[in-house]
Amino acid sequence: SQQGEEDPQALSIQEGENATMNCSYKTSINNLQWYRQNSGRGLVHLILIRSNEREKHSGRLRVTLDTSKKSSSLLITASRAADTASYFCATDAGSGNTPLVFGKGTRLSVIA
Amino acid sequence: DAGVIQSPRHEVTEMGQEVTLRCKPISGHNSLFWYRQTMMRGLELLIYFNNNVPIDDSGMPEDRFSAKMPNASFSTLKIQPSEPRDSAVYFCASRGGGRGPAFFGQGTRLTVV
Numbered sequence: 001s002q003q004g005e006e007d008p009q010a011l012s013i014q015e016g017e018n019a020t021m022n023c024s025y026k027t028s029i030n031n032l033q034w035y036r037q038n039s040g041r042g043l044v045h046l047i048l049i050r051s052n053e054r055e056k057h058s059g060r061l062r063v064t065l066d067t068s069k070k071s072s073s074l075l076i077t078a079s080r081a082a083d084t085a086s087y088f089c090a091t092d093a094g095s096g097n098t099p100l101v102f103g104k105g106t107r108l109s110v111i112a
Numbered sequence: 113d114a115g116v117i118q119s120p121r122h123e124v125t126e127m128g129q130e131v132t133l134r135c136k137p138i139s140g141h142n143s144l145f146w147y148r149q150t151m152m153r154g155l156e157l158l159i160y161f162n163n164n165v166p167i168d169d170s171g172m173p174e175d176r177f178s179a180k181m182p183n184a185s186f187s188t189l190k191i192q193p194s195e196p197r198d199s200a201v202y203f204c205a206s207r208g209g210g211r212g213p214a215f216f217g218q219g220t221r222l223t224v225v
Contacts, residue, residue: 030211042116042203042216043155088155092211099145099168100207100214104154 004032004089004103012109019076021106023089024069030092032065033100034074037086043102046074046087081112118204118217125224130192133220136185137206145214146179146189147203155203161187173198194224 007022023032031050035043049056049065049072056063062075076083086107090100117136125131137144145160159169161181169179176195181187191198201221205214 033213042218043205043214045213045215048213090214099143099157099160101157102147102155 004091004101006087006089006103006106008106009104010107010109012111013079015079015081015110015112017079019079019083019108019110021074021087021108023072023074023103025072025089025091026070027091027093029067032063032072033090033092034061034063034072035088035090035102037088037105039085043088076108079108079110081110084108084110116204116206116215116217118202118220120220121218122221123223125194125222127195127224128193129224130190131194131198131222131224133189133202133204133222135187135189135204135217137187137204138208138215139185141206141208141215142184143207143214144181144187145205145207146187147205149201149203149219158189158202191222194222196224198222199224 004023004025013019029051031048033048034046036046037043047058047061047063049063060077065072086105088102088105090102119134142163146158147155149155158171159179164181179189201219203216203219205216207214
């Protein structure tokens with residue numbers, strides 16, 4: 001079963017606006033990761049946040065993690081048309097080299 | 113490094129035929145994952161290997177699917193016989209030791225007619 005569930009399923013905004021995507025998960029995690037997928041391409045890792053971290057920044061990306069609510073959010077500030085893509089959260093749970101479990105993603109459209 | 117390499121990029125085959133998808137992980141990575149992506153079901157984990165050993169194949173849909181990793185630099189996913197409902201994009205990903213990110217190939221778009 002899928003661990004992460006993104007919300008909303010689709011989001012359309014104007015260039016320059018901020019985009020916020022949310023992810024909820026069910027079990028305890030070691031870390032949570034966000035990925036981006038352009039149409040017809042593979043997923044690309046964006047940012048990783050560990051279970052003992054609450055917030056992380058990378059360029060125009062800001063990720064928060066609330067382990068008590070089992071949720072995370074990805075904020076893209078000052079969006080650009082090139083940010084148009086699908087965004088996925090993935091949870092890393094358990095011990096050893098366990099796999100990442102992905103949600104169904106949020107399709108973001110940034111209109112120029 | 114060229115990243116994770118998958119072949120072929122596109123495959124169109126007739127129902128009942130055998131299909132073999134190939135993956136070359138990033139050198140030095142010790143974990144390899146096969147995922148399937150469809151609009152309806154999203155990204156599903158099919159099977160994953162650690163150090164060339166299959167760890168969990170519970171995501172493999174049925175016995176028609178099989179995967180091998182004969183060495184650290186090569187893996188195959190085989191479907192025999194293929195069915196139209198197998199049509200999807202199949203991704204291979206690899207990951208180094210520890211709990212870092214996974215690196216994905218460009219995927220194989222499979223169409224079974």
